[in-house]
Amino acid sequence: MKHIIVGTDRAGSNSRKVAELVYGMYQEQGEDIEILDLKDIAKGFAEGPQYGNVTHPILKAAADKIEKSDGLIVVVPEYNGSMPGALKYFIDHLKYPDAFEHRPVAFIGLGGMFGGLRPVEHLQQVFGYRNSFIYPDRIFIMNVWNHYKKSDANPEGTLKDAMILDLLKKQTAGFSAFIKGLKHAGLHPTR
Numbered sequence: 130m131k132h133i134i135v136g137t138d139r140a141g142s143n144s145r146k147v148a149e150l151v152y153g154m155y156q157e158q159g160e161d162i163e164i165l166d167l168k169d170i171a172k173g174f175a176e177g178p179q180y181g182n183v184t185h186p187i188l189k190a191a192a193d194k195i196e197k198s199d200g201l202i203v204v205v206p207e208y209n210g211s212m213p214g215a216l217k218y219f220i221d222h223l224k225y226p227d228a229f230e231h232r233p234v235a236f237i238g239l240g241g242m243f244g245g246l247r248p249v250e251h252l253q254q255v256f257g258y259r260n261s262f263i264y265p266d267r268i269f270i271m272n273v274w275n276h277y278k279k280s281d282a283n284p285e286g287t288l289k290d291a292m293i294l295d296l297l298k299k300q301t302a303g304f305s306a307f308i309k310g311l312k313h314a315g316l317h318p319t320r
């Protein structure tokens with residue numbers, strides 16, 4: 130099972146919409162896929178810091194899934210030139226080294242004119258530090274709000290840009306193949 134992490138706890142986030150789009154693409158390709166939304170997981174922060182010893186059931190359920198995950202797809206928006214604090218706080222709760230050691234990870238950034246380049250590159254440092262296998266083809270969705278313009282007919286908006294849809298599909302197929310290759314080579318943490 131692969132997991133898409135919605136990298137913000139903001140209600141009604143564009144990150145959630147992108148995650149749902151990508152979820153459909155993995156499903157179409159016959160892959161097992163689940164969305165982990167920080168909006169839900171963040172309820173587990175209520176008990177206060179549980180660094181490395183997660184006890185809140187919501188947070189624990191997410192942490193357990195990540196420790197068994199075939200691969201993580203992180204959809205991250207840019208907040209103040211980096212990733213949302215909620216995402217870094219979540220990462221800091223997860224068990225070292227089990228959560229990310231040799232775990233495959235792919236990134237989709239979204240934001241303004243740089244399309245989430247900064248949070249993705251900051252996350253590459255974090256996941257690189259944690260010895261993850263980083264899938265090299267990253268995707269950046271610039272001026273994301275233009276893609277999710279609301280109308281009466283379509284209150285949520287729909288991402289229709291052909292180039293972005295094509296890049297997302299290519300990443301979906303490529304990341305699945307990347308994970309299979311790592312498993313075949315005996316390099317995957319679930320081997």
Ligand SMILES: Cc1cc2nc3c(=O)[nH]c(=O)nc-3n(C[C@H](O)[C@H](O)[C@H](O)COP(=O)(O)O)c2cc1C
Pocket residue numbers: 137139141142143144145206207208209210211239240241242243244245273274
């Ligand atoms: C708190 C906050 C800070 C933001 N800071 C930036 C920023 O530094 N650079 C940028 O390009 N966009 C920034 N934005 C715009 C977001 O990247 C954009 O609105 C995106 O849709 C937010 O993701 P979300 O809808 O998943 O929350 C910011 C938005 C929020 C809510």
